[in-house]
Amino acid sequence: MSTTLEYSQTLARNSRLAAAALAPLxxxxxxxxxxxxxxxxxxxxxxxxxxxxxxxxxxxxxxxSSAMLDRLKLTADxxxxxxxxxxxxxxxxDPVGEVIEGQRRPNGLFISRVRVPLGVxxxxxxxxxxxxxxxxxxxxxxxxxxxxxxxxxxxxxxxxLQSVIEESLISEGLPQHAVQLVNSTDRSIVGELxxxxxxxxxxxxxxxxxxxxxxxxxATMPVIKHFDGICHVYIDASADKTMAIxxxxxxxxxxxxxxxxxxxxLIHRDAVDRLLPALAxxxxxxxxxxxxxxxxxxxxxxxxxxxxxxxxxxxxxxxxSVRIVDSIDQxxxxxxxxxxxxxxxxxxNCVASSMEFEAEVDSxxxxxxxxxxxxxxxxxxxxxxxxxxxxxxxxxxxxGMRELTSYKFVVRGSGQVRS
Amino acid sequence: MSTTLEYSQTLARNSRLAAAALAPLxxxxxxxxxxxxxxxxxxxxxxxxxxxxxxxxxxxxxxxSSAMLDRLKLTADxxxxxxxxxxxxxxxxDPVGEVIEGQRRPNGLFISRVRVPLGVxxxxxxxxxxxxxxxxxxxxxxxxxxxxxxxxxxxxxxxxLQSVIEESLISEGLPQHAVQLVNSTDRSIVGELxxxxxxxxxxxxxxxxxxxxxxxxxATMPVIKHFDGICHVYIDASADKTMAIxxxxxxxxxxxxxxxxxxxxLIHRDAVDRLLPALAxxxxxxxxxxxxxxxxxxxxxxxxxxxxxxxxxxxxxxxxSVRIVDSIDQxxxxxxxxxxxxxxxxxxNCVASSMEFEAEVDSxxxxxxxxxxxxxxxxxxxxxxxxxxxxxxxxxxxxGMRELTSYKFVVRGSGQVRS
Numbered sequence: 001m002s003t004t005l006e007y008s009q010t011l012a013r014n015s016r017l018a019a020a021a022l023a024p025l026x027x028x029x030x031x032x033x034x035x036x037x038x039x040x041x042x043x044x045x046x047x048x049x050x051x052x053x054x055x056x057x058x059x060x061x062x063x064x065s066s067a068m069l070d071r072l073k074l075t076a077d078x079x080x081x082x083x084x085x086x087x088x089x090x091x092x093x094d095p096v097g098e099v100i101e102g103q104r105r106p107n108g109l110f111i112s113r114v115r116v117p118l119g120v121x122x123x124x125x126x127x128x129x130x131x132x133x134x135x136x137x138x139x140x141x142x143x144x145x146x147x148x149x150x151x152x153x154x155x156x157x158x159x160x161l162q163s164v165i166e167e168s169l170i171s172e173g174l175p176q177h178a179v180q181l182v183n184s185t186d187r188s189i190v191g192e193l194x195x196x197x198x199x200x201x202x203x204x205x206x207x208x209x210x211x212x213x214x215x216x217x218x219a220t221m222p223v224i225k226h227f228d229g230i231c232h233v234y235i236d237a238s239a240d241k242t243m244a245i246x247x248x249x250x251x252x253x254x255x256x257x258x259x260x261x262x263x264x265x266l267i268h269r270d271a272v273d274r275l276l277p278a279l280a281x282x283x284x285x286x287x288x289x290x291x292x293x294x295x296x297x298x299x300x301x302x303x304x305x306x307x308x309x310x311x312x313x314x315x316x317x318x319x320x321s322v323r324i325v326d327s328i329d330q331x332x333x334x335x336x337x338x339x340x341x342x343x344x345x346x347x348x349n350c351v352a353s354s355m356e357f358e359a360e361v362d363s364x365x366x367x368x369x370x371x372x373x374x375x376x377x378x379x380x381x382x383x384x385x386x387x388x389x390x391x392x393x394x395x396x397x398x399x400g401m402r403e404l405t406s407y408k409f410v411v412r413g414s415g416q417v418r419s
Numbered sequence: 420m421s422t423t424l425e426y427s428q429t430l431a432r433n434s435r436l437a438a439a440a441l442a443p444l445x446x447x448x449x450x451x452x453x454x455x456x457x458x459x460x461x462x463x464x465x466x467x468x469x470x471x472x473x474x475x476x477x478x479x480x481x482x483x484s485s486a487m488l489d490r491l492k493l494t495a496d497x498x499x500x501x502x503x504x505x506x507x508x509x510x511x512x513d514p515v516g517e518v519i520e521g522q523r524r525p526n527g528l529f530i531s532r533v534r535v536p537l538g539v540x541x542x543x544x545x546x547x548x549x550x551x552x553x554x555x556x557x558x559x560x561x562x563x564x565x566x567x568x569x570x571x572x573x574x575x576x577x578x579x580l581q582s583v584i585e586e587s588l589i590s591e592g593l594p595q596h597a598v599q600l601v602n603s604t605d606r607s608i609v610g611e612l613x614x615x616x617x618x619x620x621x622x623x624x625x626x627x628x629x630x631x632x633x634x635x636x637x638a639t640m641p642v643i644k645h646f647d648g649i650c651h652v653y654i655d656a657s658a659d660k661t662m663a664i665x666x667x668x669x670x671x672x673x674x675x676x677x678x679x680x681x682x683x684x685l686i687h688r689d690a691v692d693r694l695l696p697a698l699a700x701x702x703x704x705x706x707x708x709x710x711x712x713x714x715x716x717x718x719x720x721x722x723x724x725x726x727x728x729x730x731x732x733x734x735x736x737x738x739x740s741v742r743i744v745d746s747i748d749q750x751x752x753x754x755x756x757x758x759x760x761x762x763x764x765x766x767x768n769c770v771a772s773s774m775e776f777e778a779e780v781d782s783x784x785x786x787x788x789x790x791x792x793x794x795x796x797x798x799x800x801x802x803x804x805x806x807x808x809x810x811x812x813x814x815x816x817x818x819g820m821r822e823l824t825s826y827k828f829v830v831r832g833s834g835q836v837r838s
Contacts, residue, residue, distance in 0.1 A: 415666065
């Protein structure tokens with residue numbers, strides 16, 4: 001037995017018991033806890049900032065980049081924003097108990113499908129300590145117990161936040177182990193928890209590719225994973241010029257380092273003369289390097305030749321591949337071949353094209369005359385998200401609280417038996 | 420490279436291409452194919468029976484039990500029933516394209532969540548060749564390509580049925596590889612297909628425990644699995660006598676070898692004198708062996724002492740454990756401890772008890788004054804089922820066509836960008 005196995009088993013068993021106690025709780029109790037968390041975050045703000053300073057000093061000494069340090073940092077303002085985010089979750093409907101559908105059967109039975117929590121969530125994430133609070137709030141409000149495993153660089157911040165969470169659980173009479181923090185940076189604990197498919201219902205890894213690949217390989221329970229976003233903007237022959245430029249610029253430049261930023265511009269050959277020169281100039285003026293197919297390379301000064309590899313790469317940077325296509329079919333074919341089924345947009349004024357694109361592009365989000373950047377839980381109306389799934393099973397696209405639930409059938413009768 | 424790997428890869432790639440072609444097909448095309456299958460089953464009935472006779476002879480020679488042989492057998496009548504089942508699936512709504520929900524966002528975007536097929540289903544099953552037709556019909560109508568791997572004892576029957584399916588696909592202009600049969604009994608093909616998580620979206624094993632354990636261990640894609648059904652009937656203090664007897668008898672005896680049959684009777688001590696003697700006599704008169712807790716053993720002549728192991732066993736036979744409980748809480752505690760979260764029933768006339776049981780028993784189906792045997796796709800209003808899931812993730816309980824789908828977000832705008 002490893003030195004940590006007993007600890008891992010205790011965590012998982014505690015969560016399983018907490019989950020059973022959380023599942024039937026009405027929203028009022030859960031909301032009272034959320035409000036207590038928000039209040040205690042404010043009351044204990046200085047203490048949390050002090051704990052965060054230990055992480056910040058260690059991070060600076062360890063040579064973390066300034067971007068990483070900025071993600072790690074907690075200030076009084078950021079803690080206030082966290083408290084507000086928790087209060088926002090109070091305002092969202094409790095998914096548990098929702099009657100998804102119901103009917104009366106010919107034999108008089110009333111059948112309903114009722115939403116229930118998934119049970120125990122194992123959430124693995126990196127760096128940003130604000131995620132600790134978000135994840136705890138979303139899991140508990142959706143009736144799930146959660147085991148949080150944050151990044152080692154944020155361990156002191158996370159301990160301080162966990163202390164607020166736990167104090168609030170106890171004072172509101174919720175199960176103390178509804179939210180547990182893996183209070184060690186020993187990586188063998190992650191492997192042990194991933195082996196406990198009988199106690200943990202789902203693992204959600206949020207972080208870099210190597211983390212997600214490890215989790216996928218080792219997990220014995222379902223995983224909601226988040227791989228690449230290789231997203232496209234296709235400009236159809238009939239596209240409005242302003243809309244085409246605005247949507248492409250927004251999709252590429254508004255936040256180039258995120259998964260729903262566009263990587264490739266596809267443009268119908270009939271729109272090229274009208275649109276491409278102006279669009280290329282706008283992109284280049286924002287520092288975007290254009291990697292061009294042979295036909296577009298001739299038209300765009302400062303462009304470089306695109307490679308097959310570019311088409312299949314999530315650059316997460318101000319780099320955009322450009323390809324002129326002969327038809328919408330060729331654009332769809334390109335998206336199927338090189339895309340990652342994350343988010344793809346068409347700009348068009350043609351009803352037939354929009355219908356074809358919607359039907360044939362099988363991506364988590366299909367955008368018609370809107371930026372790819374809208375594939376986000378808040379923007380799609382979920383209120384808040386715990387992650388974005390690139391899977392097709394159970395949850396696809398942004399995962400809000402409903403995606404942290406399952407359902408059960410409730411059958412009400414008056415003595416019916418089966419013949 | 421194994422001798423079969425090329426074959427397995429071809430199967431999976433063909434399915435992937437077929438899935439892309441199937442996904443946008445309207446219901447009319449799919450229903451025309453289903454009607455063609457029904458017609459061709461009738462037209463080629465004699466040929467299918469002849470193929471089945473080869474399997475039946477081989478099965479008899481191999482010493483299959485008469486129950487197994489009966490499951491394997493196809494007759495003209497059974498083929499007519501199969502054709503009728505296919506025609507029933509025509510009458511069910513196409514799940515693909517269903518708008519699950521939609522809303523208009525404050526920025527004017529129209530958001531909808533639209534049902535799409537999962538993609539490629541790998542379905543592994545045993546014995547009964549009628550499942551071949553059911554699975555093909557349900558998968559294709561829900562827009563999925565399917566790879567069928569039936570039992571080796573049914574290979575000639577399945578080849579004949581597959582020939583009907585494929586002929587019908589071709590004549591109706593559907594992708595020929597929408598339904599493929601693993602045309603070999605080499606078990607290494609199963610392992611190879613299970614390793615192709617990039618080409619196959621879900622595996623559904625339907626069969627014995629060892630099959631399901633193998634699939635769970637080897638699969639690199641999500642699995643909809645079906646483990647034990649350890650189901651309970653709890654008779655509350657206020658239960659109506661006739662209802663209690665009818666529901667218990669039906670839950671235990673109507674078909675004792677299936678997963679939604681009851682294994683354990685829990686009875687409130689205040690109902691014991693009024694109900695247990697008559698109920699025990701009714702059960703025993705139907706050949707049920709009663710395994711009794713100490714308190715009930717004194718009351719039931721012919722009962723034997725129950726063991727801890729009995730409480731956790733799916734007998735699939737005319738055996739029932741009996742336990743007298745002090746309270747509904749003790750009944751719920753028993754169900755949590757020994758049950759498999761499959762199907763559990765309460766018989767009660769008390770509103771508070773029914774609400775507590777519904778809230779606290781977290782099983783795929785919770786029955787209030789109805790037999791456990793109603794946990795079935797047809798009985799719950801799904802029309803037809805491809806299996807029953809004992810998982811919580813994606814699909815729980817009976818899996819109809821909707822459980823073979825995912826969804827995508829469709830966002831319609833007029834040039835919106837994110838600020």
